[in-house]
Amino acid sequence: MQVGIVGLGKMGANIARRLCRADIHVVGYDANPAMAEPLAGEAGFQPAFSIDAMLLALKGPRIVWCMLPAGVETARLLDQLAATLAEGDRVVDGANGHYRVTMARAPRFAELGIGFVDAGVSGGVRGLESGYSLMLGGAQKDIDALWRVLEALAPRPGQWLRCGPTGAGHYVKMIHNGIEYGLMQAYAEGFALLKDHPDFDLDLDAIAATWMQGSVVRSWLLELSREFLGDAAALEAAAPVVADSGEGRWTAQEAIDRGIPAPVISAALMQRFSSQGRDDFAARVLALMRNRFGGHAIPKEKS
Numbered sequence: 001m002q003v004g005i006v007g008l009g010k011m012g013a014n015i016a017r018r019l020c021r022a023d024i025h026v027v028g029y030d031a032n033p034a035m036a037e038p039l040a041g042e043a044g045f046q047p048a049f050s051i052d053a054m055l056l057a058l059k060g061p062r063i064v065w066c067m068l069p070a071g072v073e074t075a076r077l078l079d080q081l082a083a084t085l086a087e088g089d090r091v092v093d094g095a096n097g098h099y100r101v102t103m104a105r106a107p108r109f110a111e112l113g114i115g116f117v118d119a120g121v122s123g124g125v126r127g128l129e130s131g132y133s134l135m136l137g138g139a140q141k142d143i144d145a146l147w148r149v150l151e152a153l154a155p156r157p158g159q160w161l162r163c164g165p166t167g168a169g170h171y172v173k174m175i176h177n178g179i180e181y182g183l184m185q186a187y188a189e190g191f192a193l194l195k196d197h198p199d200f201d202l203d204l205d206a207i208a209a210t211w212m213q214g215s216v217v218r219s220w221l222l223e224l225s226r227e228f229l230g231d232a233a234a235l236e237a238a239a240p241v242v243a244d245s246g247e248g249r250w251t252a253q254e255a256i257d258r259g260i261p262a263p264v265i266s267a268a269l270m271q272r273f274s275s276q277g278r279d280d281f282a283a284r285v286l287a288l289m290r291n292r293f294g295g296h297a298i299p300k301e302k303s
Helices: 010-020 033-039 051-057 072-084 099-112 124-130 140-144 147-153 168-195 204-211 220-229 232-237 246-258 263-278 280-292
Strands: 002-006 025-029 045-048 063-066 090-093 115-122 133-137 161-164
Touching: 002 010, 002 051, 010 025, 010 033, 010 045, 010 124, 010 147, 025 033, 025 051, 033 045, 045 051, 051 072, 063 072, 072 090, 072 099, 090 099, 099 115, 099 168, 115 140, 115 168, 133 147, 133 168, 140 147, 161 168, 168 204, 168 220, 168 246, 168 263, 204 220, 220 232, 246 263
Parallel strands: 002 025, 002 063, 025 045, 063 090, 090 115, 133 161
Antiparallel strands: 115 133
């Protein structure tokens, strides 16, 4: 079994490692050749120094798993693969792309006889040891052809899902990341309330550890939070700025477009905008308004 992987960043490199350890031969390419160097010790890993060299090293029918950032980089790669791959080959788009863009790409590959699968991949830095949550979209026959790869990447045999036709995998991952926004915001707000109570000197690290044992709010996100809640220096040094990824915006926009209420996800997205200083002008206006009225509530307009 062989797989070509394009993009050897944190996720791509660990996917390559996990496949190699499952006795799957990986030919890996990254635009930065240095990204392949940490994989040199993995039995079964073969670096390639161009897309063409990677494709030549793979026997047909070839599988190419793309792990580049969504957007221009992935679009350029998929264009190159569509022009280079042969009928019967298969492409897996593992970027967090917008599902509608993914759906629009599928007909081009279908016309060429190239299988096209979109894969939502979750697991982060622990995916190498624990496996990845895989949300897949595409034709059943193309996903069936990936069976051994999916079994190797999943936490346990069979723990991966074909969500539906092309685009479904990226759609499910988009909603997954929107939910993550809400969960992270709720944890952050809860720990802020615990920290600032004037009558209690609460041990946030110990509280998180207790919640990890049987509580209904236990989760991997809580476990990750516990890793720094007891580190006052790290908390003090962290800038209070949280970036927003495309998936959170897309999820909120999807809710608006379809008229489905998603207030928690939308509010979490707005809070990320706020942390980036995007409410500074509004805050200044509010402060001036409050000063103008002596710090009291602004009176209602008379009817």
